[in-house]
Amino acid sequence: MIEIRKLNKAFGEKAVLKDISVDIKEGELFSVIGPSGIGKSTFIKCVIRLLTPDSGSIVVDGQDIASTKSEFTLARVRRSFGYLFQEGALFDSLSVFENVSFGLRYLTDIPKSEYPRIVREKLALVGLRDVERLKPAELSVGMKKRVSLARSIAAEPKYILYDEPTTGLDPVTTGMVKDLITDMRAKLGVTSVVVTHDMKLALDISSRVAMLYGGEFVEVSEPAAFRNSENKAVREFMEISHLSRDGRRHI
């Protein structure tokens, strides 16, 4: 369980997250939605302390990582996380195989002889095969995204944070990634936080959706209630996403 209390993060004068409090429960698929530049990436980067919050607490399995100065504690907590960077962030000099198995080497005791099987399996889950030897430069944007996704799930972490998992993907691959995220939860009981500006995706896959606006979660509710929210920011965002209250697109 991830318990976030009064989380604040500013860049200079600009307060991006203001007193955010939320509990992300075991096995949940919690989505954070909001327009570009509102602070979605900032939020999940704070959750694994890639960014240090200005104040507040983030308690993961009983351990507050917002303020800990212990590298040991941070490393231990991070081990239970998989993280999909918005930018993909593959290591350019490493092959696909080395990228996907990277976390296995540093975060687990899984014997090396198992890596080829695991890498093959995870790549298959994102619809890729026979790409192990390629370098990131030889991959399309969508393929890079999928390799990044395979890397974030390789060690089968307890928590997975996905930053814009479907941006830049075609509809077929988007469907595949959607299934993958849902399956990780259903089959492995993974607790997931998905950050996205794709309202339809969030409404389709989440147990709860949070709307980040003006530095706050202005609405946090289950998809059915979220669709019918009277909050102005939610209504506007639904409108921009061409979604009606029943979740159907109206274009």
Ligand SMILES: Nc1ncnc2c1ncn2[C@@H]1O[C@H](COP(=O)(O)OP(=O)(O)OP(=O)(O)O)[C@@H](O)[C@H]1O
């Ligand atoms: N390291 C940083 N230094 C200064 N400002 C930053 C930094 N990271 C983010 N910001 C600012 O914080 C705000 C929120 O950025 P963030 O990347 O969290 O938005 P986002 O909701 O993820 O946007 P997008 O949907 O485009 O990915 C933006 O105004 C951004 O310019």
Ligand SMILES: [Mg+2]
């Ligand atoms: Mg972002």
